[in-house]
Amino acid sequence: MTMITIVEAVNRALAYELEADPSVVLLGEDIGVNGGVFRATDGLQAQFGKTRVIDTPLAEIAISGVSVGLATQGLKPVSEIQFMGFIYATMEQLISHAARMRNRTRGRLTCPMVVRAPYGAGIHAPEHHSESTEALFVHIPGLKVVIPSTPRRTYGLLLAAIRDPDPVIFLEPERIYRLIKQDVEEDGVALPLEKCFIEREGSDLTLISWGASMHEARQAVASLEAKGVGVDLIDVATLSPLDSETILASVEKTGRCLIVHEAPKTGGMGAEIAARICEKALLSLKAPVKRVTGYDIIVPLYKLEKHYLPSVKVILQAAQEILEFA
Amino acid sequence: MTMITIVEAVNRALAYELEADPSVVLLGEDIGVNGGVFRATDGLQAQFGKTRVIDTPLAEIAISGVSVGLATQGLKPVSEIQFMGFIYATMEQLISHAARMRNRTRGRLTCPMVVRAPYGAGIHAPEHHSESTEALFVHIPGLKVVIPSTPRRTYGLLLAAIRDPDPVIFLEPERIYRLIKQDVEEDGVALPLEKCFIEREGSDLTLISWGASMHEARQAVASLEAKGVGVDLIDVATLSPLDSETILASVEKTGRCLIVHEAPKTGGMGAEIAARICEKALLSLKAPVKRVTGYDIIVPLYKLEKHYLPSVKVILQAAQEILEFA
Amino acid sequence: MQPIAHFEIYSHQFLNSAGDLTLPLPPPFHSPRDLLKPYQHMLRIRAFDSKAVALQRTGQIGTFPSSEGEEASMAGIAFAMQAEDVFLPSYREHGVLFARGVSMEEVLLYWGGDERGSNYANARQDFPIAVPIATQVLHAVGVATAFKLKGEKKVAVTTCGDGGSSRADFNEGLNFAGVWQIPLVVVVVNNQWAISVPRSSQSKAATFAQKAIAAGMEGIQVDGNDLIAMTHVCRQAVDKARTGAGPTLIEAVTYRMAPHTTADDASRYRGQEEVNSAKALDPILRLKTFLMREKVWSLDEEEAFKQKLQEEVNEAAKAYQAMSPQPIESIFDYLYAKLPRALEEQKAQAVERSEL
């Protein structure tokens, strides 16, 4: 066991599965000798060779379309899109083909493939490098969407994503890529998709988040607990298909719910979670379900970026309002 | 005044604005001599010439990217994407450029442009011709999203979209393109964006829908009214920016709300509406907010397509459940 | 000013529109008799197209794209491939699929709005029809890359239209294929029209074959109405790919004799004279003239064969019509390998609601 970061956990999961399953191939821009711009694939080409870890020309549509072709031939392509801001070009191939190849051929051809992309704001990156549009993929039937928030979950969920027989969008919170370290046993054990993680338990409030925002959510929970407020802290992790049961059970217990995400509010994943709660657990609610999210604006360039991201203070303020609601 | 259909209203609005504003240009596949596959642009090239109504090569990324370039030069491009199923290729240009050109240049360069596309299922069309993924665009700050449901609204809202100084996605419900006729005064008067239409008023239930689903919603309301149930029937029309005030005021009045849309449920626009209601009007609610929507699946090919679309019966069933909830 | 790169595009024809063989019969053909099978296949495609259009007219299938006039291109591709190769069609190439073992009934099912039509009983690796234009080219690059990575001596063959050559997937795909030197053949079926957009408005390139130059690939033009040239050129490209010598782009010059689909009214954008002149180039006519002149085919045989074809297509139509519909649950059953818990409720609802 070694203490590793989230980005190292990505690397270790990829290495494990490249070793364990000869049908796994990685492809993407600069993932080979350069090891990816975040070094997520560092050393993998040296270890597994150029036919397993493939640098592509600069073309995201092609990366996604070629992955579909590879996947139908029994390979398991794991592609990297350099930043989520460059994932939009892949949407036609993902929506019109990857997500529905199995359905359109009644199971004859399938797309076991993973599209990895670092996502999110807060690293003082250039323009177009701060996107968190996971909700776009959640709305597409046939795609699974996974966002880890700790090294251990990264390792286990990425293994699960690669082993999944269907396409998975795997978004990596670049802001906390190196912020958290955990002992991760490199045992090749996958964590279940379709399951939220309850990180803390408490009976006063349900706080739901995922990805990089979990970092602020955890701080907020620590501070609430210090004041004696018990919080169910849920890391959604697999956004699609969504584990409503875990969420609903928690809200039925606490009656109060706050959802935190960094994506713009309107049409974000928080809306779906709130809508499900209000459809299935309305009578348990003791206060309105609140969302603390990014605003419905373009993420500002880095000088004002911090005003976009939900802060611990804002989360605490919203939690307070929910707790005081009577 | 003439009785015209929705698709004719599209044509009349385009003709009016081509005449009134020399900076308007139409571009798209087969929109010229062919008049578009649905004939929305019928006769316009003959009337306004090949420099105003431009057939493009077959390339949607280019149509969207070229529109951005045209728009920055003081033209007002109105492009047609032949079916919404082919709009995904435009997403990078729309999200990364059209939606944010004004913001990134602090107002120096702007994108007054409209992207029109027929959308939706139910016309026995081939594969990939039945998409209703309006929610993807609603989640993008900087884009407006408009979906008309009557000839008059089509005419007025399309004029408003063309005149809007910012990019607008204008989705046309192909299933009801020729189903409804209305007297439409061709007076060049735009209807306001940012405003929902209250089509019927009543105090027992708020029924919210848009686009082609309004057709079933209207039938359901007629049948409810016949039974003495008063319904606020709201045609959202402009999905983004959303007119929450009208929706909230209605729900505060009725306390019961049903949202109907044909897009898949998870992450659909219904989620955002439900979430806003539960955040801002929770205490008015006498029953859970329900969504009757398409399922979270690929729209089936046409033999089973009808099982995908929300039917009048299903709407009535849900309405009944809401009304009986105590 | 130094010349640093030089390119030549060649066009291939063996059988001219009058049915004269202007060059010796090339491989894979050894004698005129070898042409009978592909000729009959061309007749089969045309018979199917007529039937399918008739079925659409009577509301028994949905929108349908006839391939009338493109039979030689289709047969040429089909007879250049081996069974273990993978074919990735656009939407007008049922003529290739038939030769690969896909049944007429399956093709009717597909256009009749039933997903089972893409679950080919044979040709299990061949791709379903691609409606989003040119997207299949990238799948073909992926399939061919898989062959190369796995060391399999197979070839991926894909088609796209003149219109399709304008799209991203075609261009990005060729570039990948060039860099990776994969076993791939891309055929641009240049039938002069993309719905209402004529070839001249689609690209300023003098040929579609030269699009290969951008990718450092070989590009060849061929008379797509000449079965002999089509088969020969495609076979050469497929063989070249199989030996690891890299990808090829082939432009098949042909003509879409029918409207774009049954939903299209071609009279809005093209004159009958143009269609009539194209008829003089008909791929079936010229091969028939040649085969008759060579005395390997007769009017009687033609009559008898067409009779048989009529029965074949009628039976396919009947079998299609006799199919019981898919159960409602099927709309959920193939989306994922295992239905997510989250969808169970919706699936139950769908079944329940169908009984409302």
Next chain:
Amino acid sequence: MQPIAHFEIYSHQFLNSAGDLTLPLPPPFHSPRDLLKPYQHMLRIRAFDSKAVALQRTGQIGTFPSSEGEEASMAGIAFAMQAEDVFLPSYREHGVLFARGVSMEEVLLYWGGDERGSNYANARQDFPIAVPIATQVLHAVGVATAFKLKGEKKVAVTTCGDGGSSRADFNEGLNFAGVWQIPLVVVVVNNQWAISVPRSSQSKAATFAQKAIAAGMEGIQVDGNDLIAMTHVCRQAVDKARTGAGPTLIEAVTYRMAPHTTADDASRYRGQEEVNSAKALDPILRLKTFLMREKVWSLDEEEAFKQKLQEEVNEAAKAYQAMSPQPIESIFDYLYAKLPRALEEQKAQAVERSEL
């Protein structure tokens, strides 16, 4: 087998890497003296790059892409254009922007994470930097199409990298430009690298100039380290476009001497020897040699000029650092012409929360 299309790609060089003029000085240059202004501009670009890299190292701006080695390509493009033309850069072409009237301070603001950096006080029609690779090529097609539709005698000039040439927007854009014959010049700045991906892995095409053939356009290669050839070829293409004679693709062959950006460690993927050999082709060095030999420039003048440049960049840096930040409201104020009612609440929240 008939040859039906034939293409030749030429490469242009006037000033070789030893600083020898191997052909007579071409227009727009009449005498060596005419080269001083672009030469000085090249020095200016390099001085700026050093300063910007230094500012990044000390945390005063964010990630920054140096253009070291590409100065002749930049100056050549800039001096081929007229003020009323529109330039659409990728992200490494501040060297062109400076000549168009964009200030160093604005470029620093941009890379310093402030949107005002794209609100150019001059060159109001020029585009902001495009980060999503090659997307600007389509904007340029749109801008050029607007010129043609409006009958304006202006030209759109855009740049993209060797990497960018693999992308959809580049390829779809060229095809549109060919069909529409618009006043457009696309320069592929082939600096041999796309981050860590070498030119040889980017495309099998022998030249990037030949990508034009796919679009039926003229394609020209030029020594992008030769200011004279660059300016000459670009000017010809711009003039041609202005007269309505159609678009041109120019491949400028140069070398990215610095890492991809300040965030990149180029030693991971390329050796120092390669960079050293590229230094022998330095565009500034060879022009300096020539100008000195022609006695229109001296070491003293060079010293003095560099001194002045140092002051210029220092002042720009100071002005940048002295800028007061944008108010928080600004993150809402430019998204739409008029703030939608729906956003008023969020805007108020943002201001309020900043005081938490």
